Amino acid sequence: MSDQFYVRTEMLEEQPAPLGQTGILKWSRENLFSSIPNSIMTIVSVVVVAFLLWEFIPWAWQDSWNASSRRECLDSTEITGACWGVITERFNQLMFGFYPHELQWRVLLCFVLLIAAIAPVLFDKLPREMLWFSAIYPFFGYWLLWGGSLWGPIVVIAGFVLGYLVMRLLSQTLGGLAAMILAVLTPLIWWLFFAGAAADILHGIMPVGIEAVKSSKFGGLSLSLIIGIAGIAISFPLGIVLALGRQSDMFIVKTLSVGYIEFIRGVPLITLLFVASVLLNYFMPKGTNFDIILRVVIMVTLFSAAYMAEVIRGGLAALPTGQYEAADALGLDYWQSMQLIIMPQALKISIPGIVGTFIGLFKDTTLVSIIGLLDPIGLTTAIRGDSAWNGIVWELYIFIALMFWVFTFSMSRYSMYLENKLKTTH
Amino acid sequence: MAMADQTASGSFRLSMLIYDTRYRSMTIQIIVLMLFMLGAAWLVDNMLTNLAALGKPLGFRFLSDAAGYDINQRLIEYNSQDTHLRAAVVGLLNTLLVAFLGCVIATVLGVVIGVMRLSKNWIVARLMTVYIETFRNVPVLLWIVFSMAIFIEVLPQPNAFRGDAATASMLFDAFAFTNRGFYLPGPIFGDGSMAVVVVFLLSIVGIYFFGKWAKARQEATGEILPTFWIKLGILILPAVIVHFVMGQPITLEYPELKGFNFQGGIYMRNSLIALLVALSLYTAAFIAEAVRAGIMAISHGQTEAASALGLRPKRTMSLVVLPQAMRVIIPPLISQYLNLTKNSSLAIAVGYMDITGTLGGITLNQTGREMECIMLLMLCYLIISLSISMVMNIYNNSVKLKER
Structure with a gap:
């Protein structure tokens, strides 16, 4: 009986899994x-x-980068699709608009220096002294782009220095508050009444300057970037202030903030740009006439600050009350608790929203083409107006779309990276 | 209490306004209010002075002058002899038309795309990701001019439909897609069509009551009726039967090529369609992301619980996941509707006569009343936006989780 049993003593050899x-x-x-x-x-x-690629690739894959006009593309037997020559020929214009060719290094330098200026803000490992450069950069960048006398930006900076000195000198003798009020008033008086004259006199004594470039010469991607970056940089602090105002216990401050935010969020940007192009001068004293790009930047900033405020408010509301109470329990005053406890956490929570607002702002800079500025979309009309490129459509739009896509897509990826890096939960 | 008052009044010093927390907030508010009023007064004063100096003091009388320009896209009667006010109303209706249609299309597309992006099918999910990233990251203005260019450059001229050697042909002999716009068959209401319409409206009411009855029945007996098909039947059948009984009073008018253009039927201007296509595709990408985020926010336990109860995947989606996801989806959905409405103002780039094109465009240029026109324009958009967000907030509150 016993040999009827069969017990396997060694393992079966492993079989490869079935093919499927x-x-x-x-x-x-x-x-x-x-x-x-x-x-x-x-x-x-x-x-x-497959169908889309089948249609698109033969159309796009053309050796037409050297064509000098649309007619050349149409007449050529080899070129049966896209006429990329327009990009080659107008590349400079799509980047810089009508900015004088021999001065374009200034725009490039401005963007390169921008990296140096924001680096210490983004990475806290860099030496803190670099922040001084970040502080002067806005004025220096403005001077590089628009040119003119160097004394213009210097007298503006002098206003800030003046305010700081007043604060330092008088806070001992007059007390904190009075010194603060004077420190705000003095620069204002300086800028309004003396700065212009001082700049002229200094320029008369020692003319230092570079060739001035008019706003109407600006255009292309660099215009979008200038408006976008300036808007982003100014709307961020403004948005924080508005968000704090909206969360404030003070009724009047809260009402004003809510009213402002809801008003701006209720109207399209294009109406605000109309305000910038035709109305803003009406609200200023008679004879004031300031630059169109400046006006656009102001309105774009005001617009985006409202959205920024809402995003940051979301972050503030998402913080557990315990954080506010803990800050109070530590005996911090309002500004200290905001700066040390609340804002670092609230801003971290709202990173995706903040970057989203930045992306939106950058995309919205294309709207300036409607009020006649020559951003890339505005330039397409100008390029098509040239008889050599009359009727060219897709190549330009595809190129512009690609340009914006690269910027916005990398911004959104960066925000995802930042979110992951700052994540403290597990 | 009395004592506290005494000490406060007894030893009150001016500096307490700033250093005493009891008064400080009041002080700050008063200063802010004064600064605000001063600033506002300064701006308004400047404005009035400047306007007066230009000889056009603030006033809205120009709205009752004859507009003198034509609007090619209109929902109500309008001719060039009508007033600027009526032109603005025509424009406002056009804005609302494109906003409404855009919101509907964008929602449908966005929900479908958002769900498909979560699909287990690798290629479909990837395709939807590509779609979303492409549309979200390119300015909407570019999409608008792009889709307008497609309609103008790619679609054939009405002329191409002519003759024996026509290079273009109509779809089912009823739809013509030309570079001037789309021509669709339009209904013509003959004698007795009133009855058909009334029956149709009644069946809509019927559907509502049937839905209530079916729900009550399901709650009582647990039986589930194929409500969708029955509702569809109620919607279509009675109206069709009455239509044939009355001797086919409603007929379709087909567009025909007459002269240089198509005549008859419904004509949809290509600026409207281009705007609609661009706005809804663009907004759909954002809505899809909101839908995806909403669905992902529902914990996996809910799906597992549903399948433990024996629900099929489709029912799990419609009965368990989506109702809960709606609460997460609605707030961003509201802001996307608002964005779409505000972005419709870019109609001006393709020449669609919305309110920005009439009131903020031609009326402004003809009358030279920038201040009044733009203020009215902003007011219109503000009212539209606030009403949309009000309606949607009411809906949001009705679906919100009621915590006890």
Whole structure:
């Protein structure tokens, strides 16, 4: 009986998994053909993608980068699709608008220095002394772009220095508050009444300056970047102030903030740009006439600050009350608790929203083409107005779309990276 | 209490306004209010002086003058002899038209795309990601001019439909897509069509009551009726039967090529369609992201619980996941509707006559009343935005989780 038993004493040799259960076959069965509707969707998607690529690639894959006019593309037997020559020929214009060719290094330098200026803000490992450069950068950048006398930006900076000195000298003798009021008033008086004259006199004594460039010469991607970056930089602190105002216990401050935010969020940006282009001068004393790009930057900033405020308010509201109470319990006053406890956390929570607002602002800079500024979309009309490129459409739009896409997509990826880096929970 | 008052009044010094927390907030508020009023007064004063100096003091009488320009897209009667006010109303209705249609299309597209992006099908999910990233990251103005360019450059001229050697042909002999716009068959209401319309409206009411009855029945007996098909039947059948009984009073008018252009049927201007296409595709990408975030916010336990109860995946989605996800989706959805409405003001780039094109465009240029026109324009948008957010907030509150 006993030899009727059969007990296997060694392991069976491992068999490879069935063909359908490994590698690409398994993957595609699970991910592409898991059910009949799924298979249909897969096939339809593949057909659609194939059709689009089938149409697009032969059209786009043309050796037409050197064509000098649209006629040349149409007449050529080799070129049967896109006429990329327009990008080659007008690349400079799409980047710099009508900014004088020999001065374009200034724009480039301005953007390169921008990196140096924001680096110490973004990375706290860098030496703190670099912040001094960040502080002067706005004035220096303005001077580089618009040119003119160096004394203009210097007298503006002098106003800030004046305010600081007043604060330092008088806070001992007059007390904190009086010194603070004077420190705000003195620079204002300086800028309004003396700065212009001082700049003229100094320029008369020692003319230091570079060639001035008019605002009407600005254009292309650099214009979008200038408006976008200036708007971003100013709207961020403004947004924080508005968000704090909206969360404030003080009724009047709160009402004003809410009214402002809801008003701005209720109207389209284009109406605000109309205000910038035709109305803003009406609100100033007679004879004031300030620059169109400056006006646009002001309105874009005011617009985006309201959205920023809402995003930051979301962050403030998301913080547990315990954080506010803990800050109070430590005996911090309002500004200290905001600066040390609340804001660092609230801003961290609202990073995705903040970057989203930045992206929105950058995309919205294209709207300035409607009020006649020559941003890339505004330039397409100008380029088509040239008889050599009359009727060219797709190449320009595709190029512009790609430009914006690269900027906004990398911004959104950076925000995801930042979010992950700052995440403290597990 | 009395004592506290005494000490406060007895030893009150001016500096307490700043250093005493009891008074400080009041002081700050009064200073802020004064600064605000001073600033506002300064701006308004400047404005009035400047306007007076230009010889056009603030006033809205120009609105009752004859407009003198034509509007090619209109929902109500309008001719160039009508007033500027009526032109503005025509524009306002056009804005509302494009905003409403855009919101509907964008919602449908956005929900479908958002759900498909979460699909297990690898290629579909990837395609939807590409769609979303492409549309979200390119300015909407570019999409608008782009889609307008497609309609102008790619679609055939009405002329191409002519003759035997026509290079273009109508779809089912009923739809013509030309570079001037789309021509669709339009209904013509003959004698007795009133009855059909009334029956149709009654069946809508019927559907509502049927839905209530079916729900009550389900709660009582647990039986589930195929409500969708029954509702569809109630919607269509009675109206169709009455239509044939009355001797087919409603007929379709087909567009025909007459002269240089198509005549008859419904004509949709290509500026409207281009705007609609661009706005809804753009907004759909954002809505899709909101939908995706909403669905992902529902914890996996909910799906598992549903399948433990024996619900099929489709029912899990419609009965368990989506109702909960709606609470997360609605707030961003509201802001997307608002964005779409505000972005519709870019109609001016393709020449669609919305309120920005009439009141803020031609009326402004003809009368030279920038201040009044732009203020009215802003007011209109403000009212639209506030009403949308009010309506949606009411809805939001009705679906909000009632915590006890």
